[in-house]
Amino acid sequence: MMGAMKSFPGPPVHWLFGHVLEFPQDGTDLDKTVTWTNQYPYAHPIWFGPFTVFLNINHPDYVKTLLTTA
Incomplete structure (x- = not known):
């Protein structure tokens, strides 16, 4: 993950x-x-400790890519 x-x-x-x-x-x-x-402005990770991470996705093109490939 890291x-x-x-x-x-x-x-x-x-x-x-x-x-x-x-x-x-x-x-x-x-x-x-x-x-x-x-x-x-596109995306950045937020880490809560060494193992838990949330990826903040801010740009609509990034979201579109994720939604169309999942």
Whole structure:
């Protein structure tokens, strides 16, 4: 899984915590996600620890490709 996610650009990842420390539960979590979406407009991974990852897909062409090949 990690190898597949390396092909997507994204914010720097902590080796153990992933991006968990970027979301302090203080009401700014959505702002961080919007900032990353602006920086990486097609898709970017969000890691929750070393093994759990969500791929945020933002561009309609990427979504179309996934929906037509699945």
